[in-house]
Amino acid sequence: MNPSGDISASASPSPTPSPSRSYPLSEAPRTIPAVREHTAERGPGWRPRDGYRVVVGDGELADEGRLIAGELGLAYAGERGDRRAGDVRLTLGGGAGAGPESYTMTVRGGGVEISGPSDAGVFYGTRTLKQEVRDGGTAPEGVVRDEPAKAQRGLMLDIARKHFTASWIEDRVRELGDLKFNQLGLHFSDDQGFRIESDSHPEVVSEQRLSKAEVRRIVDLAAERHITVVPEIDSPGHLGAVIAAHPELQLRDAAGQAARGAVDISRADAATIVDELLDEYAGLFPGGQWHLGGDEYRALTVADPEASYPQLAAAARKRFGSGATVADLATGWLNDRAETVRGHGRTPRAWNDGFYRDASVRAAEDIQVAYWTGKEIGARQPAEYLGAGRKVVNYNDEFLYYVLGEPQTFVYPTGQRIYEQWTPRVLRGTEAVAERYDGQILGGSFAVWCDLAGAQTQDQVAAGIRLPLRATVQKLWDPDAPELSWAQFRRLADRLG
Numbered sequence: 001m002n003p004s005g006d007i008s009a010s011a012s013p014s015p016t017p018s019p020s021r022s023y024p025l026s027e028a029p030r031t032i033p034a035v036r037e038h039t040a041e042r043g044p045g046w047r048p049r050d051g052y053r054v055v056v057g058d059g060e061l062a063d064e065g066r067l068i069a070g071e072l073g074l075a076y077a078g079e080r081g082d083r084r085a086g087d088v089r090l091t092l093g094g095g096a097g098a099g100p101e102s103y104t105m106t107v108r109g110g111g112v113e114i115s116g117p118s119d120a121g122v123f124y125g126t127r128t129l130k131q132e133v134r135d136g137g138t139a140p141e142g143v144v145r146d147e148p149a150k151a152q153r154g155l156m157l158d159i160a161r162k163h164f165t166a167s168w169i170e171d172r173v174r175e176l177g178d179l180k181f182n183q184l185g186l187h188f189s190d191d192q193g194f195r196i197e198s199d200s201h202p203e204v205v206s207e208q209r210l211s212k213a214e215v216r217r218i219v220d221l222a223a224e225r226h227i228t229v230v231p232e233i234d235s236p237g238h239l240g241a242v243i244a245a246h247p248e249l250q251l252r253d254a255a256g257q258a259a260r261g262a263v264d265i266s267r268a269d270a271a272t273i274v275d276e277l278l279d280e281y282a283g284l285f286p287g288g289q290w291h292l293g294g295d296e297y298r299a300l301t302v303a304d305p306e307a308s309y310p311q312l313a314a315a316a317r318k319r320f321g322s323g324a325t326v327a328d329l330a331t332g333w334l335n336d337r338a339e340t341v342r343g344h345g346r347t348p349r350a351w352n353d354g355f356y357r358d359a360s361v362r363a364a365e366d367i368q369v370a371y372w373t374g375k376e377i378g379a380r381q382p383a384e385y386l387g388a389g390r391k392v393v394n395y396n397d398e399f400l401y402y403v404l405g406e407p408q409t410f411v412y413p414t415g416q417r418i419y420e421q422w423t424p425r426v427l428r429g430t431e432a433v434a435e436r437y438d439g440q441i442l443g444g445s446f447a448v449w450c451d452l453a454g455a456q457t458q459d460q461v462a463a464g465i466r467l468p469l470r471a472t473v474q475k476l477w478d479p480d481a482p483e484l485s486w487a488q489f490r491r492l493a494d495r496l497g
Contacts, residue, residue, distance in 0.1 A: 026140035030492055031131040032470050033180060033477035034484070035146045043141030046107050047133050052086035053077040060119055061090045063224055068126040072133065083111070088129070090122050091115040101182075102147030105129065107139045120226040121147070124180050131178070131496055148180065150424055152393055152443025153476040154230070155469065156185030159210070160241070161192040162404070162450035166214035168458045170221055177225030179473045184222055185230040185291060185445060189277075191240025191261040192453070200280045201273060203245040215284055231285045234293025235274050236265045236333050242273065249273070251299060253308045259298035265333045266315035275340045282344035290346035291370065294334050294354025299326055320361055327359040335364050342366075349393060353379045365389070368442065373397045374428040382427040386437040394424050394444035400472065402465055405452025413446075415467030415493075416486045422472075423479040446472045467493060 026045065028038040054069040055077045056062060062078065069076035074088065083089075094102060094117035103116035103125035114125035128146065132139040155176055157164065169184075176184060188195045193206040196215055210218075219229050236251075240261040243250045249270045251262040263270040278290075299309045305326035306313035316329035338348040349368035353376040369385045372395040385392055394400070399422040403410040424441050425432040433441075446469055448461060456464065470493050474482060482489065 023141070026142045029128065029132045029140055029144065031128050032489075032493060032496060033148075033474045034482065035128060035144045036478055037145040038140070039143040039145075040140075041108065041142040043108060044110070045138040045141045046086070046110065046112050047136070047138045048072040048074055049086060051075075052088070053084065054088045054090070055080040057089065057091035060092065061122055064119060064123045064126055065090050067224070068130065071130055085110050088112045088114070090126070092119070092122065093117065094121070099147045101151070102145075103128075105139075105144040105146075107141050107143075112139060120182070123177075123226050127178050127180055134496055148477045149479055150441070150443035150476045152183055152445070153181045153473055154183030154185055154393075154443070154445035155181060155465075156187060156230075156232075156395070156445050156447040158187045158190070158448055158450045159195050160188050160190035160450075162453035163193070163195060163206075163208035164458055166210055166218060168462070169218050172462070173218065173222050173225060173227060175469070176227055177222075179470060180477060181469075181473055182226055183228050183230055183289070183443075183445065185232060185447070187232045187234065187291070189233045189241060190238045194241035196281070196284075198277065198280060200276045201242075201245070204242045204277075206241060212284060219285060228287035228289055229285055230287060230289040230291055231281055232291035232293055233274065233277055233281070234291075234295070235263065235337060236270070236330065237262050237295065237297040238293060239263050239274075246273065251309070251312075253302075254310055262298045264311065265329055266311045271333070271336060274337065278337065278340045279344075282341065282346070288345065288347055290341040290344075290348050292334060292337050292341070292348050292350045292354075292367070294330075295351035295372075296353065296376065297330055300330060300356070323360065325359065327356040328361040330354075331356055331359045331361040331363055334367070335361070338364050338367050352382075352385065355380075355385065357384070368393055370395050370445075371427045372401070372447075382433050383437070386433060386440050390440065392427065392441050394427050394441060395447055396422070396427055396429075396444075398429055399426070400444065400446045400468075401449060402447065402461075402468065403449045403451050404461070405455035407451050412464060413468050415469075415471035415490070418468055419471035419474065419482065419486050419489060423475055425479070444472065444476055 023042040025040040025042055029035055053075040054065045056065045056079055059079055066076050093115050098117050100118045101120050103121040105125045106113045114122055116122040129139055194204045195206055195209045197209055197212045198205050222229050238261050249263045251259040251264040299305050299312055302308045312326045312329055316324035316326055320328045341348050349370050352369050352371040355363050357380055369390050369392045371382055371392050373379055399413055399418050402413055424444050427433055
């Protein structure tokens with residue numbers, strides 16, 4: 001990345017020929033995701049050359065300017081009002097009604113101007129330019145107007161069951177940024193491990209873990225690329241690593257049998273330790289989203305939870321009244337954890353099977369539904385959540401779940417299947433929900449789960465998710481049928497790297 005400096009005395013490059021009718025009409029750029037609109041013009045287009053510079057119209061765009069200058073081998077000249085041949089100019093501003101992540105890129109007269117209503121939009125414009133000129137390519141003359149269909153475009157990594165190195169995660173952040181993803185989920189606590197250093201409860205942390213310094217570097221790198229890191233401490237199930245250090249918290253049935261990974265939510269000290277961890281990590285992850293988990297609580301996978309877990313039934317009645325059930329108590333737990341993260345300015349989400357149909361206590365309205373499956377006990381059709389007005393994020397396990405070792409009925413998802421069959425409205429199975437619900441579907445997330453952690457190495461995971469990630473973001477950016485065939489899209493992905 002080139003440092004900022006005063007290059008005003010450097011010689012201007014030879015002027016690029018002005019557009020004329022001797023040039024054919026330009027063709028739309030080929031990028032991933034594809035740009036949504038391109039107005040063709042006649043002209044030579046633009047490609048980087050020695051002596052060209054990147055300038056910004058606002059100091060807020062300095063990070064974006066320095067990044068693209070370094071990537072393209074150009075000089076970063078900072079805020080400048082003068083214009084030179086070959087300039088790449090980044091500016092803030094946008095037309096009425098343009099979304100916050102929209103941008104306009106104009107290639108004309110030998111220069112490039114990228115503008116957007118926010119620095120995120122301008123950043124995405126620089127990603128388009130970077131792809132266009134890769135390996136000696138030319139940014140085509142004309143005007144690109146582009147914006148995503150969905151506001152949440154994510155990759156979730158299960159770093160609890162398998163330790164991934166910080167450098168590997170940083171590589172994924174760079175990859176996500178270039179593809180215009182804007183979220184990275186980190187599921188860092190589960191039965192098999194707790195993978196981030198803790199000051200409040202060091203006893204729960206696994207030997208293989210990320211240090212807080214490493215996480216801060218990941219978070220900072222992500223922020224530079226307009227990616228929010230979404231942490232998840234799943235509860236009240238999937239807490240085996242915490243229970244290993246605090247066995248007194250483990251849920252047991254009437255016969256004394258332990259429920260794997262589940263804490264006893266009738267105990268106040270179970271809530272205390274989870275809240276202390278949530279409070280601690282709120283300072284490490286500054287983004288606006290938080291995943292609370294809430295799925296697969298084993299007390300609610302038996303035929304008669306009240307008979308099997310009388311202590312939970314008693315706690316439910318004490319808190320919510322004589323007719324209350326274990327599902328009511330579990331919903332109360334979810335709402336309490338939502339209140340904890342809400343106190344840090346976070347918007348909570350939870351897995352869809354953590355919302356219970358028959359509970360009289362209702363999950364707080366602002367908890368987003370992370371819809372992943374229709375296979376779990378109690379899982380309901382997406383239309384039930386959408387019809388109740390809830391906002392949903394698509395994690396459809398039929399298309400978007402990359403489960404190491406392919407246990408149960410899982411198979412590794414293919415980019416082709418996502419590209420040809422999935423859209424954000426396909427929340428469960430292969431059927432799309434009604435179009436009237438589209439506005440409640442906030443976006444989607446591809447997910448890497450490490451159930452059989454040794455089944456693949458880090459490098460194999462990166463290779464395995466490469467094409468599925470590109471297909472996923474294409475459909476989140478524009479859910480309409482793509483212009484390119486799968487074979488064409490794959491060749492483009494191979495060319496762009």
